[in-house]
Amino acid sequence: MKFNWGTGIILAFIAFISFIMYFVIHMNMNDKYDTSLVTENYYKAELEFQDEINKENNAKALTTNISWIRTDKGLEISFPKSLDTNKITGKVFLYRPSNKQVDFETTISLSNHNLLIPDNRLLDGRWNIKVDWQYKGKSYLYKKEIIY
Incomplete structure (x- = not known):
């Protein structure tokens, strides 16, 4: 050759x-x-995006919005003090971008305007928190990226 x-x-x-x-x-x-995609039902979530925008605008219109703080016991989410805690309903979804096996959702059950997510449920690192809640028939949404 x-x-x-x-x-x-x-x-x-x-x-x-x-x-x-x-x-x-x-x-x-x-x-x-x-x-893999961020969520399993990506296209369904995309269609519901305008609803999320409306809920976020409702939350921004509040005088005080949801806040969070890391404590010794875990992640403490505080709802506005001016609201009646018995009329607040909804869910909290914590999403870990690096590992979907540790994602979890919990219903809102408040004590003294606070919701505690125990420390043993959260790994150190970045989390996306999404609080979808209702008060007197009006829906609100709080989304935040947190480092725990």
Whole structure:
């Protein structure tokens, strides 16, 4: 076999294509490089986005919004003091972007305008908190990225 420019170019193409195919197959098969969507029902959540915007605007119109603080016992979420705690309903969803196995949702049950999420439920790192709540028939939404 005579080695000339044409043979060299063909071998270079074959080597390059093999190199690219190796990385494509390696990235698709390795669980370390998971490319799943943020939520399972992404398109359904997209259609409900305007409803979320309306709820967030309702929350911004309050004189005082929800606040949170890290305590020795866990994450303490405080609702506005001017509201009657018996009429507040809803859910709190904590989402961990790096690990969906630790995501959880809990219903709102307040004591003295506060909701405590125990420390043992939360790992250190970044969390997205979403509080979807209602008061006297009006819906509110509080979303925040927190570092715990």
